[in-house]
Amino acid sequence: MKTGTLIKILVLLLFLLIGCITVSRELFPSGVQAVPPPSEELTGSQTPLVIATGDMSGVYFPMGEAMADLFRKYNGKATGTQVTNASIQNTKLVSQKKAELGFSTVDALALPEMKKRKILALTGLYSNFIHIVTTKSNIRSLEDLRGKRVSIGTVGSGTKLMAERILKAANLASNEMDVSTLSFTQSADALRNGTIDVAFFSSGLPNPVISELASEMKISLVPIPKQVAESLHEEYEFYTLDEISGQTYTGLERTPTLAVKNVLFTYPDLPKQEAYKLVKTLYEHLPESQNAYPEAMEIHLSDATAGIPIDFHPGAKQFFKEIIH
Template identity: 80%
Template sequence: MGTILASIICVRGGQSLKTGTLLKILFLLIILLVGSIKIKQELFSTGGQTVPPLSEEITGNQTTLVIATGDMSGVYFPLGQAMADLFRKYDGKSSGTQVTNASVQNTKLVSQKQAEIGFSTVDVLALPEYKKSEVLALTGIYSNFIQIVTTENEIKTLEDLRGKRVSIGTVGSGTKLMSERILKAANLASYDMDISTLSFTQSADALRNGTIDVAFFSSGLPNPVIAELAAEMEISLVPIPKQMADRLHEEFEYYTLDEISGQTYEGVESTPTLAVKNVLLTYPDLPKQEAYQMVKTLYDHLPELQNAHPEAKEIKLAEATRGISIDFHPGAKQFFEEIIH
């Protein structure tokens, strides 16, 4: 800005601009500056929610493959980074990750072609506001487990959440969607609790500081921030009763009764809960060969992906197309058909 001002104060022959002319130019510069800021803000806004800027690795001028992930303390983010590394290493693609509020927001970003790949749970894809034609599946991956974490010894059941301070996950996350359905099944309304919508990291910090009593997490196992919290202090997981799990499965077939092993978190015993499958999404206009190559690269180099997080060991080619409620991209279909035959 200083250089621009210096250049407009002087004209050919060393004559100064008249005060009125200078003021007009300054006024125009201010308008341009404000407009530029507004445009930048709009570029990173979707549906009233702020989308964090792209990571440094993908802010160059080269066309970039963007992977919409989730909270940096979850599982989507490290796996997304590992995938970006694979695409750069083996396909020569300029690729990187986008930190988001996870499933709901990722689905929106992919449908709007603001990301080439997005992580999502399959329950989000059944929401009426997301037309199935706007996104296609690349591959099913591992499952998310609902983890209801508390530091309070007296909280043993979902009914014990009544009157407590509870974080149900960020707006635009699969955690919030799933937690709201569980609370409804437990006959708990929002006014029965002091509800907050915190991220994984914020929830862990709030549990640590005693500003909330319970936090819902929907993620792969182990969740890094829960593992860190369990190593620091005594925590427990609130179980999902089988009867409730069966009712939820009847209403939402993609929710299944599962168990969080007692080996997952320090000092926490095995706990029954709900699980829901994850899927990688893309948009229909992505070229067939590009989609084919992305899926092929993931499975050709799966051991490298598994080094990023233990949950990647649950990604199995034999289960890649099971339990997915939307159509697969033609490129992904071609890959799986070749493997089968």
């Protein structure tokens, strides 16, 4: 083969490769995990469904993956999950139709600015528990956080929202600490290498990154005092005093803390029948998710609509009305 012909073939192959990469990026932007299309025997809509989740080391991400599996398997829905900063960022993505579904804690959904965003609930889910993780033996209370290096969660996360409210209720000002805004993964790494002393996590139980950290080194959880919890409950009724049991993580004792409910939501323009099918699929096949992820064991149809500060999508309303009657 002549050299000139060989070069032409190589150039043609290079253009074809670049074209494939470009198409892939257009269909699934950065941060979205592409999911293989469903089998031909499924007759559902092939419009991609993107679920805005959270940090890959949190619970939102694997829960989103589990839901994506269900929707692909039973609804014939090409589905992907997008890694985000969680609650507040998810509401922005969904309201701007950059994602079809998203997870959020109810405290984030109750923020005044959320009234300006067009989002509707599909169902309530499990609860998040605040974990205040430290590697220091001399940090046993919120008061001990003064003068320490503290990660309060990423900007746009429910973790940061709760952390700031807890610190305020405990009369701790941000200028009394060296505050950073790290993700779950970054916080765990910073605790490992000693660049921070304390990290806040708002997560379902158990949180994977905390489980891994507890198996590697000595850590402890800082309790939230009853008076701080009661104060926050009075001001924001959706926070409840709860506990992380001693069986949740290796070597950790029972710890009083705050819990807050999670919600799966969408935008109003999602077709009613599609929203109905998504909620129906979630509950009809919930045992599959429960077998894969322990957090799904805390999703109960009986309290799916309780304590949600935003309106429900008409498709979700139809499903719950049928179940009630």
